[in-house]
Amino acid sequence: xxxxxxxxxxxxxxxxxxxxxxxxxxxxxxxxxxxxxxxxxxxxxxxxxxxxxxxxxxxxxxxxxxxxxxxxxxxxxxxxxxxxxxxxxxxxxxxxxxxxxxxxxxxxxxxxxxxxxxxxxxxxxxxxxxxxxxxxxxxxxxxxxxxxxxxxxxxxxxxxxxxxxxxxxxxxxxxxxxxxxxxxxxxxxxxxxxxxxxxxxxxxxxxxxxxxxxxxxxxxxxxxxxxxxxxxxxxxxxxx
Amino acid sequence: xxxxxxxxxxxxxxxxxxxxxxxxxxxxxxxxxxxxxxxxxxxxxxxxxxxxxxxxxxxxxxxxxxxxxxxxxxxxxxxxxxxxxxxxxxxxxxxxxxxxxxxxxxxxxxxxxxxxxxx
Numbered sequence: 001x002x003x004x005x006x007x008x009x010x011x012x013x014x015x016x017x018x019x020x021x022x023x024x025x026x027x028x029x030x031x032x033x034x035x036x037x038x039x040x041x042x043x044x045x046x047x048x049x050x051x052x053x054x055x056x057x058x059x060x061x062x063x064x065x066x067x068x069x070x071x072x073x074x075x076x077x078x079x080x081x082x083x084x085x086x087x088x089x090x091x092x093x094x095x096x097x098x099x100x101x102x103x104x105x106x107x108x109x110x111x112x113x114x115x116x117x118x119x120x121x122x123x124x125x126x127x128x129x130x131x132x133x134x135x136x137x138x139x140x141x142x143x144x145x146x147x148x149x150x151x152x153x154x155x156x157x158x159x160x161x162x163x164x165x166x167x168x169x170x171x172x173x174x175x176x177x178x179x180x181x182x183x184x185x186x187x188x189x190x191x192x193x194x195x196x197x198x199x200x201x202x203x204x205x206x207x208x209x210x211x212x213x214x215x216x217x218x219x220x221x222x223x224x225x226x227x228x229x230x231x232x233x234x235x236x237x238x239x240x
Numbered sequence: 241x242x243x244x245x246x247x248x249x250x251x252x253x254x255x256x257x258x259x260x261x262x263x264x265x266x267x268x269x270x271x272x273x274x275x276x277x278x279x280x281x282x283x284x285x286x287x288x289x290x291x292x293x294x295x296x297x298x299x300x301x302x303x304x305x306x307x308x309x310x311x312x313x314x315x316x317x318x319x320x321x322x323x324x325x326x327x328x329x330x331x332x333x334x335x336x337x338x339x340x341x342x343x344x345x346x347x348x349x350x351x352x353x354x355x356x357x358x359x
Contacts (some may be wrong), residue, residue, distance in 0.1 A: 026303045044302045048309040055313055062314050069307040076304040078248040080269035081255070082294035084276035085286050086344065100345040108341030117332035123325035127316065137337060140305045145267025154267065155311025156318070160330060162309070167334045175335060181342045186349065191343040194334055217341075226274040226347055 018060075018068035023052045040170070042198060044140075044162045068204045072209040087219040090212055097185055103215070104186075108217075111226040113136035113232065117240055130240045131233070132156040135225055136164045139196040150233045154215040161196065168195020169202035184209040193219030244293025251276045 011017060029050070030044040044050075055065055066073070094101060116133045123131070129154035135143040140161045147157035172191045181187055185205050191199040192214030202220050205212030255272025258264065264271070280286055286294070310318070319326065 073307040081272040086292035104345040120329035125325035158309040194337040
């Protein structure tokens with residue numbers, strides 16, 4: 001018995017325990033989401049919540065967990081590069097909507113940043129929180145990178161991004177009905193721009209056209225925000 | 241698949257190199273993505289191995305956020321203290337962004353149609 005406990009203690013210090021725990025929890029979260037199709041059961045959110053609860057329960061310091069799962073984290077980089085492939089596949093659809101897409105991107109991309117910062121600031125959020133909020137509309141891989149660049153807290157940004165995606169996915173359909181927006185390409189582009197991949201998954205349930213334009217909005221706003229937000233922080237960030 | 245993964249890593253490396261040498265305020269993988277996008281435009285499409293590697297990674301994109309996202313445990317006090325501005329900012333900003341983007345695009349698409357009635 002003591003030797004089993006001793007072996008466990010030895011194993012627990014290797015990456016194997018937290019790597020397999022993270023994978024199993026993610027697979028279970030994915031399964032629960034696919035079974036239920038409930039927007040708030042988003043697998044990213046549930047995986048993070050369950051792993052975080054486990055860390056608190058076992059009193060494992062986050063630094064030890066991150067060290068163990070560094071390999072999973074590393075894959076975010078090549079996955080971000082891989083976003084170029086679906087974006088390329090939508091290039092033909094982009095051509096006949098070039099005007100509205102350009103205006104929607106500039107208008108929406110700036111609005112997503114400034115409205116979040118303005119509301120947060122008006123209600124007394126601290127500067128690190130505001131900087132972590134600013135890139136909340138773009139896909140997590142890009143948002144975390146930008147957050148780090150501008151002095152936000154990348155892991156706080158990751159959670160805020162996921163919550164934003166869920167809010168967009170839940171509310172977009174009702175909001176567009178209220179605003180009488182019926183064009184699938186416009187609905188899709190706005191969803192992807194405001195609520196990235198989680199919104200895009202929801203947009204694909206509306207129609208193929210909505211989903212494709214949502215993917216386009218997500219990709220373009222990811223690049224737009226990565227380019228514009230650091231400049232914006234340099235220009236007016238002193239006021240935040 | 242492995243060849244595709246190698247392409248992705250090399251483009252990420254190129255992106256990181258450019259960001260580091262020009263001191264750009266953009267994440268390296270984002271520059272890698274833009275370079276790959278341009279390369280796909282020039283080449284006229286991705287090779288099958290790249291499509292496979294990209295789809296394989298993007299299918300499980302959610303997983304890769306876990307290690308960093310779990311870092312939120314270190315900020316529970318901050319969230320407890322600032323939950324109100326955070327919640328209102330997220331909900332308010334998302335609804336405002338959806339509205340502004342969609343109405344802006346619709347106004348332009350409509351104006352476009354009225355100017356070109358025979359289009």
